[in-house]
Amino acid sequence: MNRERPALTDLTAFAAIASHRSFRQAADELGVSASALSHTMKALEERVGVRLLHRTTRSVAPTEAGAALLERLRPILTDLDDALGAVDGFRTGLRGTLRINAGESAARILMRKAVPRFLAEHPDMHVDLVTDGRLVDIVAEGFDAGVRLGESVPQDMVGVRFGGPARFVAIVSPRYLKKRPAPRSPSDLLQHACIRYRMQSGKIYRWELEKRGRSVAVDVQGPVTLDRDDLMVDAATDGLGIAFVPELAAEQSLASGKVVAVLEEWCPRFPGLMLYYPGHRHVPPALRAFVDVLKEVEPEVRAGRQSKKASPDR
Template structure:
């Protein structure tokens, strides 16, 4: 019996992982027929069946499953070693996938993204914005961007953009016929533009002053799930909104919105880029982090 080589063992692990010859072949850059031939040769050389095949599916035999279970840590170590060496010689290339809130994406598009793409033209940046907080590892992202309080504790986090605040705002038109709120409880007598969390629950507005924390389930007939839409609704005079200072800044400068309860809206840690800490940082992500630090 001749000993199997690394390409054959890597191919076996890929087939078992994908449960598909076609997907494994795509992953390895081979044709399905070549991959099938490699597996037949591997089984012949080892003298044991490793895969059960049908016209529709493929699954490991008990022997195949045990072999792959022992191989996977070794293959990961080999990949890590090769990637570490490759990092010394290769420029960032390929696709960098980042999951972000829309507010953060807007910030990045002002300076970070243009500078990054100009410096690393061989990298394609896939910036996905959505309200829900996703598992970046399970959904195939290299990194995520969220407020510090939303970053999972098992991630490496890189802060950028400075502190941020959530503030209550309303239009001069709305306030013209109403008493300006002086303390958070005054909001109970106002029409508020409520915010729906990705879970579907309404967000309770949170205020703090001199260590006193207040959380209010504000009244309102309009509920939205998008910070920019809340700002626009407030500009239209539909009520008081509680939004990030970055979303409100341009409207406040234009006089379209007025900031309320200023002393009840302290700064909080701002945005963080985060990524798994249990693996090597891909060159494209490391390059993006460097540009992020330079431009924020």
């Protein structure tokens, strides 16, 4: 049936009244008088041919038809606000907070180039970068984007790769090697003190090694179990044993000679990090701008690291 479509302002007024369940509060939000809203609602109900609100002297509540309309109308108005916000961002510049959840190693990469460049280009923005070993539900926990290994990213997300290939490295202090010969194969690890890693699930990580297509998972033993890469590097530096950590976490200690790499032929590189965000909704202007910056700095990140390829969290 053909029917003249209600004005957007009328639908917005209805949504405000039904959400607040108050003409006065809706009027305050919209900057109009309560009597004007009352006339608007009367005209809207006449146009759609059905009562949308129950009114008494003390309360306002949507009818069954009104509740159904409100449920469908809310996401439409939200999408419209997002679209207008995206356009407004080109006029006024970006403002607000961009929330990103990332593992420790990924956060280090972002802080080297992408975040400083983004803030320099958009000085009214604030970046809330949360480091977390868990693979969180970024939508449920209020993040705009997450950063993890590509293989860990949910399939319904849009992803942007950055940072180049990644790998884990087995590291040990020269002091430790004065007492024990370096391992030459994964099986040799069973004769060594190793620093174990506890995953967020509570399980102990089995070292995953690979050489020429042959994969081996080793359940190492040792004097200490930790749940942070930086602590594992410290433990290896102090001579407590061999640690298996993201290369980025260990690169400074490797460069200074505090630790050395062993079993390097068993530590191949693999596709690295991915920034990801929901693919089913409008991309906020700030996130779109951050993705653009990430793509801009990608060549600089790769050139700066060269052989020191970064690696993600487990």
